[in-house]
Amino acid sequence: MSVALQVSNVRAKYGDLEILTGVDIDVPFGEVHVLMGPNGSGKSTLCHVLMGKSEYEATGSALVGGTEVMGLPVDERARAGLFEAFQYPVEVPGVSLNDLIDEMGEVRNDAGFADRVADMADSLDMDRFLERSVNGDLSGGEKKRSEMFQLAVASPKVAILDEIDSGLDIDAVREVAGLVEQLRSPDLGVLIITHYSRILRYMKPDKIHVMVGGKVVRTGGPEIAAELEASGYVDLQNGDATVPAPEVATPFDV
């Protein structure tokens, strides 16, 4: 099976601060992977660096469906098939979700777009949000729902969901997990960033990656979620000499 997302030796700095120290992750098409790691280990930074946010100085390679996206402008990465649901989606005052969806449709040459919008608006019960500002005055859970809606209509090759389950009630977590499983297809690779194994109860990830100190220090099957739940990340940071002592990543001190 070919690879949806192939990240090789991605490093990133913010000013003098080294945040990503060489990230390697492969997510094949058809699979759902999970990325875990302590607060501040660089998970969200990886998202932004892959998306092309300009404030980071980044090197390395990231292939989305075989297309190198590093060095491309943000919008071209999106149109190459990368979609990210952000941990903290920003409010865009005065721009309705409808306006945004219309523009998303215009920049995509995608005959199925309008139908997906209609279907997903219906199944995610989005109608009442369409006329409201993007992420404006939405509850935490509603913002996540709006991100999932946009993901579903964008129909990307790679979806990265940064803490899509944070702040969600049990029913909403189950709903998001169900939607991920529903979106699972041979044309999509999914990477879910989470702190909680509870979302894993409702879906079947193929692999779990653990990031510490700006790199992936461990990759394994779904079973390692339970291990982490029991022992935390401390062993991974201190026990393994190959893992650099985390300067920027201090676990659990937020």
Add this chain to the structure above:
Amino acid sequence: MKTLDSQAAAAAGAADSPWRADRRATAVEYYEKLDMPSPSEEVWRYVDLDFALDDYQITDASGDAHELGVGIAASLPQTAGSLLIVDGHVVDAESGSSGAVFGSLRGIMGDQPDLLAPYVGARIPADLDKFAAAHAAFGSDGAALVVPRGVVVEEPFFIDVQAATSGTVAFPHIALAAEESSQASVVVRYRSDDDIDALVVPQLELSVAANANLKVTVVQHWGRKTRSIGYANAVVGRDGNVHLGEAGVGALFSRLYLNVDLEGDGSSANIVGAYFGDESQTLDYRYFMHHAGLNTDSDMFLKGAVQDESLSVFTGMIRIDEGAQKTNAYQTNRNLILSDGASAQSVPNLEILANDVRCGHGSTMGPLDDEQRYYLMSRGLDELRSNRLLVHGFFNEALTKFPEPAIAEVVASWIDAKYRAAQEAGRVK
């Protein structure tokens, strides 16, 4: 063509009722006495007047204007009455059958000599400055609306004010009065072609009696060589409301001096603005909100953008009288600076003499937001498209508060087009 002198004042006053003739005589004296305003006066700070009133003359006849409502008529399919003023002369009036008195100032003065005495030239002092004096001295015709007690008019009245002759100065006067428990909506549109080098000194007087509601939408869409020095005043009686939206899209130099007197207890005002300057346009707003009654509410909400070498000015003053307890007053002015060469001034002021009030003001200034742009681009929108959507959204927040949604939509499309044209010419990103 007439220069601005006592002969011109006499000609302008040919149809005056006695009360207006008296006011005119005093105004002529002020006009002769007053100097051109200077930027050393606080209300004229930040702007340079690079012309003189004497550079312009009054025309005896109106020039060739466009038909009534050109460019905006589609958004006003139904009106309760309409009126076209060209170069200061009323050339077309459709008074309608709304139950309100609507028509040309001179026509109404002819029919009912005293009806307009409380509403015309009563509230904007002729000695406010030289332009106000000139208006009262040389202004002749205009539009007037008096909505009688209890009458509710659903469809908007439309007043189209055009300048069609270069080298002319015009003083159109618009007086709108809503008597007790009445309601009406009025759209005023100012326009000229881009090559018309004219000066217009309009005045808008709004009187809202007890329990009445008056909505007024002003669309300033002057051509690129036209200058406008405008005045507006609103007085609101007990439990009355005035809702005024002003959109500033055109002109070389456009100024609006607005004063609102919330006199009646429980009276309120919603003042909203959206303005967008480009090239060398100057857009200048001086807004005064005066709370005199008990329990009065006001909300001023203005959004402005400038690009190229444009300058915008907003100075806002909320004054709460000593006896005006339980006042709620808010003032917001947000500015987008879209080019390095453009600038905006935003000066909110408060003068609070009562102690039991809620009052707030906010002013912001800056470029488009990077985080918002990043978000839109992450959804696949290129940078130019993202910026256009952000500019649209910025103004949408103000335009959705305008009294007439259909007019606000046209204004939005003009603003979008103005920004897009600058993008296409490579002047902004």
